[in-house]
Amino acid sequence: KKKKKWLFCCVAFEKMLNQSRMLFQKLISRRLNHDVAKAAAEAIKNPSPKLSIEAIKKRTQSLASFVGKNELAPGEMIETLGQSELEKLIDTEDKELVEAIYMQADSVSNKYLHGKIHFRGLIEFSNICRKNCGYCGIRKKMTDIKRYTMSKDEIVQIAKWAHENKYGSIMLQSGELLNEQRLNFLCDVIRTIRSETIDMDHALGRAPQPISGRQGLGVALSVGELPITHYRALMNAGAHRYLLRIESSNPELYARLHPNDELHSWQTRYRCIKTLQHLGFQLGTGVMIGLPTQTTADQARDLLWFKKENVDMIGMGPYVYEENTPVGKMWLEEIQNQGITKDQYKINVFERTTRMIALARILMGDINIAATTALQAIRPDGREVALRRGANILMPILTPTETREHYQLYEGKPCLDETATQCRSCLKLRVTTAGKEIAWGEWGDPVHFWNTHSSSSSSQ
Numbered sequence: 001k002k003k004k005k006w007l008f009c010c011v012a013f014e015k016m017l018n019q020s021r022m023l024f025q026k027l028i029s030r031r032l033n034h035d036v037a038k039a040a041a042e043a044i045k046n047p048s049p050k051l052s053i054e055a056i057k058k059r060t061q062s063l064a065s066f067v068g069k070n071e072l073a074p075g076e077m078i079e080t081l082g083q084s085e086l087e088k089l090i091d092t093e094d095k096e097l098v099e100a101i102y103m104q105a106d107s108v109s110n111k112y113l114h115g116k117i118h119f120r121g122l123i124e125f126s127n128i129c130r131k132n133c134g135y136c137g138i139r140k141k142m143t144d145i146k147r148y149t150m151s152k153d154e155i156v157q158i159a160k161w162a163h164e165n166k167y168g169s170i171m172l173q174s175g176e177l178l179n180e181q182r183l184n185f186l187c188d189v190i191r192t193i194r195s196e197t198i199d200m201d202h203a204l205g206r207a208p209q210p211i212s213g214r215q216g217l218g219v220a221l222s223v224g225e226l227p228i229t230h231y232r233a234l235m236n237a238g239a240h241r242y243l244l245r246i247e248s249s250n251p252e253l254y255a256r257l258h259p260n261d262e263l264h265s266w267q268t269r270y271r272c273i274k275t276l277q278h279l280g281f282q283l284g285t286g287v288m289i290g291l292p293t294q295t296t297a298d299q300a301r302d303l304l305w306f307k308k309e310n311v312d313m314i315g316m317g318p319y320v321y322e323e324n325t326p327v328g329k330m331w332l333e334e335i336q337n338q339g340i341t342k343d344q345y346k347i348n349v350f351e352r353t354t355r356m357i358a359l360a361r362i363l364m365g366d367i368n369i370a371a372t373t374a375l376q377a378i379r380p381d382g383r384e385v386a387l388r389r390g391a392n393i394l395m396p397i398l399t400p401t402e403t404r405e406h407y408q409l410y411e412g413k414p415c416l417d418e419t420a421t422q423c424r425s426c427l428k429l430r431v432t433t434a435g436k437e438i439a440w441g442e443w444g445d446p447v448h449f450w451n452t453h454s455s456s457s458s459s460q
Contacts (some may be wrong), residue, residue, distance in 0.1 A: 069455065078363065102358050118438075118439050120395045121170040121171070163215065173222040222243040225268055231276060242276045243313070289318050316360070353375065360390065387436050
């Protein structure tokens with residue numbers, strides 16, 4: 001009886017703790033939304049003056065000197081950056097050089113993307129996963145979370161709402177499942193979304209997308225490692241973009257983040273990435289910054305790996321602690337050994353992540369780079385800052401509010417209590433604050449993808 005009573009008390013206390021945490025997050029979210037609206041109003045009232053070409057050259061002079069040039073033109077890429085140079089630029093504390101990196105990254109972004117920001121509506125349609133990645137809050141061994149899969153009708157209705165609200169594309173994201181039932185379900189969902197949103201375009205008289213000439217809502221996927229037959233079926237159903245993060249270009253670091261078995265192999269992940277490219281998907285990949293045992297050399301190699309593999313989109317976010325995970329325990333031990341607090345880590349990893357974003361933009365120019373939600377988890381204005389440092393993609397969460405709390409990949413995930421409408425409004429204000437423009441209704445295909453494919457076609 002005593003054991004049962006004790007167990008009941010523990011469960012009740014944990015429930016109360018979770019409710020308190022959710023209430024606290026709601027209060028913070030409301031306060032942040034107020035601050036964002038205030039900042040946006042100020043940005044509209046007093047917009048930042050546009051710098052002249054000469055002013056930009058002057059403020060990027062230290063970066064020009066670093067790479068052995070007299071000056072850098074606004075929008076000029078630096079494709080020759082090597083391992084040692086990137087390591088120095090990632091680590092530098094020279095304020096003038098750091099400012100030059102961010103200024104040049106923003107000018108490159110403006111040259112290739114014209115200051116436009118594209119929305120990818122994120123629908124987290126299932127948290128059921130067969131994997132046990134050591135950092136993830138929905139890994140298979142996380143037995144204390146409620147598992148769910150949204151119905152076809154729910155997903156399609158959200159997609160149609162996104163299209164009505166001028167989102168160019170959506171991302172269907174879930175844990176990884178490998179079976180015919182999931183494949184058939186996804187193919188059915190994709191076909192229905194494409195068909196019904198194309199009909200909506202015809203009814204509204206909307207023009208086709210530039211370059212591709214397609215209509216309807218663009219569909220991107222992030223559903224893990226699958227065989228080529230599954231990837232091909234998903235493409236034939238109408239998906240055209242796929243996100244599969246490599247997590248680290250260092251196979252040894254990747255192995256430390258995952259169980260040592262056939263289900264968690266860097267080589268398998270890499271083969272899937274190459275398969276997606278071969279099939280003609282617009283390929284997105286990425287890494288986490290601030291992982292336990294990760295070095296500056298690892299991060300520089302990640303940037304060079306993106307360039308070597310000719311990827312179309314990069315998603316780099318800070319590692320954010322998630323309790324009851326193997327990597328979370330490794331991370332706690334590491335920061336304790338380094339003698340830094342969680343708050344100090346957040347400051348450091350935010351700077352390093354946005355530095356990596358800026359260097360990726362300078363190195364690769366016309367790719368898409370996401371301002372990830374995790375940046376907002378460690379700094380309230382994190383996504384706006386990333387947009388000013390080279391990012392051009394935002395992913396508003398469209399997952400139903402009552403479901404979002406069950407798709408927490410990391411601690412402190414923002415926007416859990418917001419509706420899709422509130423999330424759209426909030427991000428619209430954040431883009432305004434960053435001095436950028438939302439490209440409503442555009443798919444936002446990576447310019448890099450079309451440039452690469454047109455070059456390949458002309459050379460054949």
